[in-house]
Amino acid sequence: MSAKGGRLRLKDWLRVTSVGLRVRPLRAALSALGIAIGTAAIVAVLGLTSSSQAGLLAEIDRLGTNLLTLEAGQSLTGAEAKLPLEAPARITHLDDVQLVAHTALIKRKYVYRNSLIPVGNTGGLQVRATSLNLLSVLDTGLARGAWLNPGTAREPVAVLGSAAARRLGVDRIFPDQRIRLGGQWFNVAGVLTSSPLEPDIDSSALIGYPAAQRYLGYISLIQGAPQAGPPSSIYVRADTDHVATVQALLAPTADPEAPNEVDVSQPSDVLTARAAAAGAFDSLFLGLGVVALIVGAVGVANIMIISVLERRSEIGLRRALGATKSQIRTQFLGESILLALIGGVVGVLAGIAATAIYAGTKGWDTVIPADAWAGGIASAILIGAFAGLMPAVRASRLPPTVALRTA
Template identity: 45%
Template sequence: MADDLRPVRLTPLDLLALGALGIRIRKVRAALSALGISIGIATMIVVTGIPASSERALMDQLTRLGTNLLQAVPAPQQNGEDTAFPAESVAMVGRIWPVTSVTAVANTHAVVRRSDLIDPRDGSGLTVLASRPDLLETLDATVRSGRFLDAVSTTFPTVVLGSVAAKRLGFPAVPPGPPPQVVIGNVWYSVIGILNPTPLSPDIDRSVLVGWDSARAWLGFEGRPTVIYVRAREPSIEAVRGVLPPTISPGRPSAVLVTRPSDALAAKRATEHTFSALFLGLALVALVVGGIGVANTMVISVLERRCEIGLRRALGASRGQIRGQFLTESVLLAGLGGVSGCVLGLAGTTAYALAHHWPVVIPALAVPAALGGAVVVGAVAGAYPSMRAARMTPTAALNSV
């Protein structure tokens, strides 16, 4: 007989349906409760996603400033003249494993003129450099007008002007039709392109770039580079810098000067740590605010539903079943708020990043952490209201209505 008086054990599905009953019956209240939770979760997504997108944009900008770019030049001789590197030095540097790209230019010591009527000694302060076709890619430079040197044009008398060189020579752009010409030495060269400013290499801005083979054929160039540009994987940039001198000039490493990594690299690494600490602080604040909202909602729910609690207790529901019902409802509310908050947060982050022309970046753990955090916070916030509901006696609950 005693066994017949025991309350029915609820399965997890029964408990889930019972917890969802209050949400289905009071849809407006549930929607408003979930909205409060979703705002907290959306805030956590936004305050992690927007700074992450901003950080990625900043990191990309710092990378373009040359955090992984090295420049090797010959050490000055005592007589004041610069030496050139061995002709095979570029190929040797390219064999270094962390190096992703390498190119070179060489000073031809020729003079460029706008016309053959100008004094042959007046080069307008410009330098004529022999260039390889991959210079543009390695320096991450862009063409403002026309095109850059390629495998075909490097064998012909064609040139590309740096931004300053184009201004001094009077070429704002490469016009359609027959290209304009300049005189280098005694040879007429056709201008096929003009570069945008290259902040990483201001010497390129003041240069007239001729093809490597073209310089050999008409300017007496020997094929020995005077400046080597190297891009390497950023974590290995210091190691690459250390092995460049003996690689370029095995017999005289001291004759090679290599620029230090850009100060932007140090700024980049410091920024990464700063943003990481900011993400953690903002996420914790948003999570605490969301938890307070859940707890407040569930306490009010218990007070509003005392009649329901008293009736269920009078019909034989145990304290554990009442506690499980309200705890399940709290977790469901938090879960619904977490899902909607993730959607709102992702949409807000995407819209803000695109409006500022940033890459859209959502931290890998942001969404799982938000959903998991919502469920945990819902359970913690619903613990006290559920225990309070379970402690109500049938008579006390019904008399308080």
């Protein structure tokens, strides 16, 4: 005790406060478990959300925000519109346009592993004709094999998107490996990595425009001459500082006669929206964490009430030796706060560990917001104070004679 006022030194206060926890460690651990689970849930939810958002934003930065896409919309009558065959060439003449690529969805032509697959089992796979510079514009790579070249673009050769290869069971590339496209056999030249900016590519088999014209009959008549086309999607890389300007000019440039029939979008906006919505279900899991904290608070209050009943002799002896009501109240309130604090710290560490492990499996940077761990510990302390207040007041009001007689 200090020389003035009979106050306990911090070291003595910690020793007295922790007596109940040290004497009954198993009961204390079980009581702290609820608070630890609730705190871990809160930290993990906020940490995983922040880590996933950081990973997605990093992916957006890597892929770039300067990609714009054009697709055929609808006419005024509600009929399906078509992009002009000359649209890609027109767009290349715009200022601040860096790269232009395009694909054409070939309708009613489907992809099958072999000729024995029932016609109705399309698996949602599509056939697309493509320009040869598609990968550089979409910033998509090859997982295995080779991309199309001017020679293979004229032959029955296809490159599979990542999802298409998975659904077809193509996990490696070997000579004379073939698939069925629109009733024709096509050799598989390669498999692409995932394309976040254009998910439709993932579920497509890509062939050259000349091959689409020759083997699948995908043609348009231009001044009486057959040509492969038209494109159904055009991908434009614009100068980063002039994306908005280029976006405003794309529709009237692609189709001057009907610009309202051209849909222009920015794929990175979709990914950014996904990053913003990554915490849409946070409230549910945070609610579960709060429920766990409430259960933990009930457990702490219960153990403190039982502790007061079991330690009446200790309370009476301390009061008889001169301990004040305030010191008794502080002892039991401090014990409750210490119990909750231990649970909170364990929960924070568990939440951080869970976040780090999961983020590592996804290749994300581990991000733990300061308000997650600080809020978790602060909540634990508040819960400990609230849960221990009534038992502490009850202990301080026990007269020493009654406490010793009923012990």
